[in-house]
Amino acid sequence: MDSTKTQRRIVVVGNGMVGHHFVASLVEAATGDHITVIGEEPRPAYDRVHLSDVFAGRSAEDLAMATRETYQGWGVDAHFGDPAIAIEREAKVVVTELGRRFAYDKLVLATGSYPFVPPVPGADNDRCLTYRTIDDLGAIKAKARHSKVGVVVGGGLLGLECANALKNLGLQTHVVEFAPGLMGVQIDEGGSRMLRRKIEALEVQVHTSKNTSRIVAGTDTALSMEFADETSLATDMIVFSAGIRPRDDLARKAELGVGERGGIVIDYKCKTSDADIFAIGECALFGGRIYGLVAPGYRMAEAVASQLAQREGSFQGADMSTKLKLLGVDVGSIGDAHGRSEGSMSFVFSDEREDCYKRLVTSGDGKQLLGAVLVGDCEDYDTLLQYYLNGIELPADPQGLILPASSGQPLLGVSALPATATICSCHNVTKGDVIGAIDGGCCSLVEVKGETSASTGCGGCSAMLKSLVEDELGARGVTVDKSLCEHFPYTRQELYHLARIGEVKSFTELLAAHGKGRGCDICKPTVASIMASLWNEHILAPAHVGLQDTNDTFMANMQKDGTYSVVPRIAGGEITPEKLLVLGKVAQDYGLYTKITGGQRIDLFGARLEQLPAIWAELVAAGFETGHAYGKSLRTIKSCVGSSWCRYGVQDSVGMAIRLENRYKGLRSPHKLKSAVSGCTRECAEAQSKDFGVIATEHGWNLYICGNGGMKPRHADLFATDLDDDTLISYIDRFLMFYIRTADRLQRTSVWMDNLEGGIEYLRQVIIEDSLGIAAELEAQMALVVDTYQCEWKATLEDPAKLKRFRQFVNSEEPDNGVVFVQERQQIRPARAEERLRLVAVAK
Amino acid sequence: MTAAEKYNWEPLCKREDLVAGSGVCALLGGEQVALFYLPDEEPAIYALGNRDPIGGANVLSRGIVGDIGGELVVASPLYKQHFSLRSGACLEDEAIKVEVYSVRLDGDSVLIAR
Ligand code: SRM
Ligand SMILES: Cc1cc2nc3c(=O)[nH]c(=O)nc-3n(C[C@H](O)[C@H](O)[C@H](O)COP(=O)(O)OP(=O)(O)OC[C@H]3O[C@@H](n4cnc5c(N)ncnc54)[C@H](O)[C@@H]3O)c2cc1C
Ligand code: SF4
């Protein structure tokens, strides 16, 4: 089955916050589309909203929303640092600056906006900058190093944020605004005046009603700004933050509909004038307006992803309420902040001693909240926003809501909200969704966040989410201790999610963020295994040394006397005579005990620690790979000889076993994994006793899951029948990754399924019907592990630093005198205690 | 005179022989000494006899180090009993104890008291 022919090609131009959110939503919807991303900036999407945090010490990497690996893992073809320059609508092709051509079935434009620089003579001076990208930050920092005075042109939200940055860089800072007040869009005149008072108290000079006429060289400073009113201002650098303009040049050239003052016109489906081209985010013009905030852009992204997944999806406009901290001053703006609605009433509270200003705008009957302005104290913001968004009827004396708390007006707690109330507007999560997640088994804030994504955007809702979750859990009397050990108050499953969502790559980081103490022999290997399932770095990479059980540390199984066994991989149990001879030769040269294992391979016992590298060097040279007999990972996939030789075989079971073993080798999991493939229903490979077993049929393969030998044997259950090769593999991919994500530490698949509510039926829904919408993600994650496979032994042999550990003594070449062998049936075995005493006495 | 000066300190191996966050083994005369290097702790280096008295093999240096209730320990790789890095006591069985050696770092050298 060749699926690439029918695969839809989706091309996304622009990899900003919204473009990225679109890709993530589409991947999550598992539409199976082929996605191509074209980004102008040299790096994948980052959190522009928190750009200023970089001035406060966060690194650019901290802001990253995705890495190249994220996209690789999703199977998305991403190109950075090469902007799109043309859309050939007839041919349905996008052309980039480097001349690359990408054909599309559907095109999504997410090109965002650029900072507007007024056409003032002299504004092209290299000391005049803008503030939008990570690269802009670098330029501002560099210029600030050689400046004493800095001016920000623009007293809006971004301008004030930028002023804060300049101030933190140690500059004497000015804000120049064309309008009579600051933040004229979001707050009214009274609020604006209070804001100015507070900002000036921080020694940032504010100049309003100033129209810059030109920028010239200064006398004591590098520059001088001249204003229309014939005053001037001396400065060393200028940052323009005078509003944004949509980046619609590409759309214009392609003759898509654009607005009079810019912006790609879209309808409520986010479609442009070409039905195969969508526009989302700050480049899009909806209902005559550009939405300059991230949440509306996310809604547009989801609307398009949803349509592409054949579901309903539309954008109905969005609320522009905001709460921010500007230069340390809390500012909030809700709905109609200026009281412009017909017949509205206003309630104003202003306290110049406490420097706080609040205004409520209500309907004429005082029952509905239409808008609000808060400056200096935003404590009431969440409550007011809920009144506003949910149309909750106001109390009889609405002014009580903004008067100081002594007046006794109770705040609107989360418990008072209806289930439809939006808790997180970034991810559109309602109170009902949160309660649903808790009803569905989430037992902590972390789990609710993981399940609903609430509070993983701007973070503005975190306090409310926390209190909601605590209320709801409290009401259910939840205090179950499922801690992994004394160092982590989480289950393995929770830690897995924490590590995955937080992209945590080491034990130290995870312990610092979510645990306490120093760790132990329970949590260290568990976390090492999680890290390996997630990121698949070499198990002996410096960050992971010391976490592994001795078997993983030395990539061999420790025996009772402290020696090790060596188990090379023999995929499917198939081995050439040449390789058999190599094993025999190595065993002979090092005097190792040799045995055929129960897993269809050969185990060499009695190797001393210091002999392991030399033994493995010979094995690797002969083409062997590690067999992971030491890991909580895939062990063997047994096979029967199948249709190639057996008169009853109906499929090539050896071929399939080898293919599967090579696919999943090295996969780290909560417990070991075993499998087998039988060539017909006679089942000589015992596939029904394996974690996943495959049995050939006339038409394909039957897949059995969650079987187990060992201490408590359990037959595997028939999961799906007559599968073709590719479907078989995609189901196994999903099954294994879902197990890895959700199983407890040291829980074999059989026990895991027996504890899973809904059992095998539930697994069928998740794996076959994709009821959770995560199938593509699971497959992508498996693809990452498969693609990053390395033979741990081969990699170790190439790295002298890792080999240093394979010494019995750091200060001597002597062998361990505690290792004593005797002969039995022409081979060695460890001496028993009484034999040892005798032997050692004789030697002396 | 401090406690440290009472002893006769003898070089055992180099700092670069140690593995941060884990253990290695050194030979002292005929004795096997398991050395654990924990750069974030005070002191940063600990030494126990390498022989696991329960498993009966010389393997303690290959165990995982960590803490149990704040007490620094190594878990034997054979049957996972914990031994205190400071006192050598076995947490699971108070009758069992392994040898504890005094060690310290001096520049690039690991010194052991005799
Ligand atoms: C070598 C081998 C025995 C042999 O000489 O044949 C073996 C040896 C060990 N098995 Fe096994 N098992 C071996 C096949 C099996 C099988 C048979 C099979 O795979 O078809 C089973 C039953 C099937 C199953 O797992 O479902 C088996 C079920 C166990 C169990 C019980 C697991 C359970 O869930 O109940 C353990 C204990 C554990 O893992 O916690 C175990 C644990 C062990 C350990 C790791 C015990 C230990 O801690 O030392 C042994 C490692 C020795 C070593 O150095 O390799 N071994 N063990 C076999 C290695 C197969 C291989 O090539 O990798
Ligand atoms: C300093 C700052 C603070 C902010 N604070 C907030 C806040 O507190 N709350 C809030 O809601 N919003 C805030 N915003 C606004 C928010 O960042 C934007 O709404 C959001 O980033 C818009 O996302 P977008 O993907 O539409 O555009 P962008 O993030 O601008 O991304 C567009 C991307 O497309 C690329 N591109 C453009 N043309 C092409 C082309 N031809 N080919 C390839 N790539 C192209 C661009 O290089 C860019 O990387 C802030 C913005 C800034 C700059
Ligand atoms: S059955 Fe027991 S003794 Fe035999 S190999 Fe398996 S674990 Fe070891």
Ligand code: FES
């Ligand atoms: S509102 Fe932004 S994260 Fe929830």
